[in-house]
Amino acid sequence: MFNTKTILAAVALVASLALPAVAQEGHATPHIEKQSWSFAGIFGTYDQNQLQRGFQVFREVCSNCHSARLIAFRTLAEEGGPGFSEEQVKALAAEYEIADPTADGGVRKGVPADFWPSPFATEQDARDANGGALPPDFSVLAKARGVKEEGLWWILNYFTGYSEGGPDYIHALLNGYHEEAPEGFELAEGKYYNDYFPGHAIGMGPPLADGLVSYEVAEGEAEVPLTLQQYSTDVAAFMMWLGEPHLAGRKQTGFVVLLFLVLFAGLMYATKRRIWQGIEH
Amino acid sequence: MSEHSTYTPGSGIEKWLDERLPIIRFSKEHLMDFPTPKNLNYWWTFGAILVMCLGIQIVTGVILAMHYTPNIGMAFDSVEHIRRDVNGGRMIQSFHAVGASMFFAAVYIHIFRGMYFGSYKAPREILWILGVLIFLLMMATAFMGYVLPWGQMSGWAATVITNIFAAIPIVGTPILELLRGGFSVGNPTLNRFFSLHYLLPFVIAAVVALHIWALHVPGNNNPIGVDVKDKQRDTLPFHPYYTMKDAFGMVLFLIPFAWFAFFAPDILGHPDNYIQFNSQVTPAHIVPEWYFLPFYAILRAIDFNLLFIDSKLLGVIFFGGSILILFFLPWLDTSKVRSGNFRPMFKWFYWLFVVNFVALTYLGAQPADGIYVVLSKICTAYYFIHFIVILPVLGRIETPRPLPTSISESVLGKAH
Numbered sequence: 001m002f003n004t005k006t007i008l009a010a011v012a013l014v015a016s017l018a019l020p021a022v023a024q025e026g027h028a029t030p031h032i033e034k035q036s037w038s039f040a041g042i043f044g045t046y047d048q049n050q051l052q053r054g055f056q057v058f059r060e061v062c063s064n065c066h067s068a069r070l071i072a073f074r075t076l077a078e079e080g081g082p083g084f085s086e087e088q089v090k091a092l093a094a095e096y097e098i099a100d101p102t103a104d105g106g107v108r109k110g111v112p113a114d115f116w117p118s119p120f121a122t123e124q125d126a127r128d129a130n131g132g133a134l135p136p137d138f139s140v141l142a143k144a145r146g147v148k149e150e151g152l153w154w155i156l157n158y159f160t161g162y163s164e165g166g167p168d169y170i171h172a173l174l175n176g177y178h179e180e181a182p183e184g185f186e187l188a189e190g191k192y193y194n195d196y197f198p199g200h201a202i203g204m205g206p207p208l209a210d211g212l213v214s215y216e217v218a219e220g221e222a223e224v225p226l227t228l229q230q231y232s233t234d235v236a237a238f239m240m241w242l243g244e245p246h247l248a249g250r251k252q253t254g255f256v257v258l259l260f261l262v263l264f265a266g267l268m269y270a271t272k273r274r275i276w277q278g279i280e281h
Numbered sequence: 282m283s284e285h286s287t288y289t290p291g292s293g294i295e296k297w298l299d300e301r302l303p304i305i306r307f308s309k310e311h312l313m314d315f316p317t318p319k320n321l322n323y324w325w326t327f328g329a330i331l332v333m334c335l336g337i338q339i340v341t342g343v344i345l346a347m348h349y350t351p352n353i354g355m356a357f358d359s360v361e362h363i364r365r366d367v368n369g370g371r372m373i374q375s376f377h378a379v380g381a382s383m384f385f386a387a388v389y390i391h392i393f394r395g396m397y398f399g400s401y402k403a404p405r406e407i408l409w410i411l412g413v414l415i416f417l418l419m420m421a422t423a424f425m426g427y428v429l430p431w432g433q434m435s436g437w438a439a440t441v442i443t444n445i446f447a448a449i450p451i452v453g454t455p456i457l458e459l460l461r462g463g464f465s466v467g468n469p470t471l472n473r474f475f476s477l478h479y480l481l482p483f484v485i486a487a488v489v490a491l492h493i494w495a496l497h498v499p500g501n502n503n504p505i506g507v508d509v510k511d512k513q514r515d516t517l518p519f520h521p522y523y524t525m526k527d528a529f530g531m532v533l534f535l536i537p538f539a540w541f542a543f544f545a546p547d548i549l550g551h552p553d554n555y556i557q558f559n560s561q562v563t564p565a566h567i568v569p570e571w572y573f574l575p576f577y578a579i580l581r582a583i584d585f586n587l588l589f590i591d592s593k594l595l596g597v598i599f600f601g602g603s604i605l606i607l608f609f610l611p612w613l614d615t616s617k618v619r620s621g622n623f624r625p626m627f628k629w630f631y632w633l634f635v636v637n638f639v640a641l642t643y644l645g646a647q648p649a650d651g652i653y654v655v656l657s658k659i660c661t662a663y664y665f666i667h668f669i670v671i672l673p674v675l676g677r678i679e680t681p682r683p684l685p686t687s688i689s690e691s692v693l694g695k696a697h
Contacts (some may be wrong), residue, residue, distance in 0.1 A: 042544055078646050136556075143547060144555035161544035166552065198565065243555075244362075246371055253372070254543025261536050270530040275525050276409065279517065280692045281319045 051082035054238025067118035070139035080248035133203025145215035172233035302481035316516035318503035325678025326530025351475035375546035385572035399619030436558030506619025516689035574645030580659035
């Protein structure tokens with residue numbers, strides 16, 4: 001007896017929501033396309049090679065200005081991540097100098113337990129070096145960004161578990177630069193025009209370009225194109241890993257838990273039926 | 282308390298205990314033998330589901346507090362530390378965060394179930410009032426918990442919500458400063474919110490005990506809203522019939538719970554909360570968590586002055602009133618018939634109220650301009666009209682359908 005009422009309620013709800021959208025801004029932000037990420041969906045895991053490439057882009061380009069203060073070197077050797085060996089991580093950490101007041105001269109070589117050193121000592125230093133703009137920390141940046149869905153499509157995300165708005169946005173942003181601002185847009189000195197950045201005037205110049213980073217290709221592996229498109233995808237995936245280093249394990253556990261719950265619920269239902277057998281209710 | 286027990290102490294020790302603290306007798310009476318109407322549907326399992334939610338929040342919360350640091354310089358990083366470095370921390374944190382949403386989803390279903398089946402009517406007014414009190418305490422707890430990760434939305438929610446109190450004449454500013462522990466949201470705010478966030482769940486647990494006590498005096502309402510006439514024919518002992526049904530409901534409820542916690546732990550929150558709070562940078566849209574949106578929409582809908590009351594205070598009056606009015610629901614609804622199933626007109630207005638409430642939720646998340654402001658006003662007005670005009674009038678003009686004489690008659694008359 002609830003059915004007709006429920007349907008009516010749903011229809012009324014949809015009608016009340018399908019209202020005209022907010023007025024467009026002067027310079028519209030194009031729709032951000034969803035990319036196909038290996039870590040999306042219930043069986044999602046990171047692509048180890050992609051994370052290694054993304055790490056290379058991060059290390060050679062991004063980390064010159066951006067910090068990642070919550071990331072310990074040891075994380076790079078953890079399961080489900082870029083898959084570096086402990087020796088590689090040890091060697092990598094040793095390449096960095098870590099400020100340590102208890103060490104001789106105040107600095108020492110890094111060890112895997114150290115956190116990724118920030119390129120600037122203070123926030124003010126970072127601003128001074130970047131025309132007043134603060135390069136945001138990368139630790140959870142991929143989760144601090146999102147894509148606003150149009151209309152009611154966000155409801156669908158609850159059923160697909162879509163949580164990749166951050167990497168989608170980062171990928172779009174890195175590909176969203178224009179050499180010149182569109183006509184009628186006042187671009188302040190030292191700013192760049194970007195389709196996807198809120199307000200369009202971004203302090204960061206186009207950080208990546210075709211051919212900027214040369215990927216090493218292991219023997220027998222397919223050549224990876226050295227394009228902006230490729231770099232931006234790889235670094236966005238890497239940034240997602242920075243934010244969620246244990247995503248793969250979480251999803252694997254989740255699958256087992258859900259499977260258990262569904263089976264358990266079935267057994268519970270059968271037991272309940274059995275107990276209630278013969279009772280009019 | 283009524284006697285339903287057939288308990289006879291089985292051993293010497295039980296007899297000894299029974300004469301001093303009859304805890305086994307009490308448990309048997311209330312958790313096992315309690316006579317429960319045999320026609321309760323699955324909407325009634327949400328009471329047990331809510332107890333489970335409170336349990337999950339307390340257990341995960343106690344563990345989180347072992348690793349969390351309530352200091353504005355360290356809070357944000359300590360939550361990330363929990364997710365990255367604490368054993369099992371990412372799951373405990375995500376169950377706690379998702380758990381808050383699931384708790385509210387369940388409580389809304391529980392409240393709307395009570396509204397449809399008239400569970401607030403005599404003799405269950407106190408039961409209902411205690412329920413509204415729990416709802417209020419939950420809101421306070423959830424709000425303060427949301428501040429603890431010290432992200433942008435946390436800090437700005439704290440700023441906006443404490444600001445509401447400033448609208449109260451004379452005592453407003455002192456209350457504001459007391460809540461914040463200073464002139465602006467800062468370390469003292471975080472410390473007291475942490476302290477209260479740890480305290481309030483236990484207050485909730487205590488009120489839940491009263492809520493269940495108040496339930497066990499008159500016993501459960503039921504889908505036809507007719508009182509139990511004959512215990513033998515109308516009721517079943519709580520155990521094993523309802524322990525089993527509730528346990529099944531709980532497992533079922535854990536499925537969406539686990540879905541969100543494992544596959545989309547952040548989808549119910551805001552990306553902005555992954556940016557550490559900065560009192561110098563205001564987010565583009567300050568939006569509360571989804572479960573506060575209907576009331577937030579009501580708060581924002583009032584943007585006009587009325588006589589000598591300015592819009593800010595008026596907004597607060599409507600905001601507070603929208604929850605406080607629930608306390609008076611047992612007396613606003615004048616119909617003697619409990620269940621909506623037998624009230625042909627009420628049924629329609631009930632679903633209209635539900636749609637209106639969902640619309641308010643939607644509007645609370647939209648920017649406060651253009652068509653949304655107008656719609657918010659209409660929906661806010663309707664929210665209050667439902668309680669103040671529609672319910673009192675319906676009871677007088679509506680002709681209810683004939684009620685079954687008893688639960689057992691209605692059960693047997695049902696087509697199978």
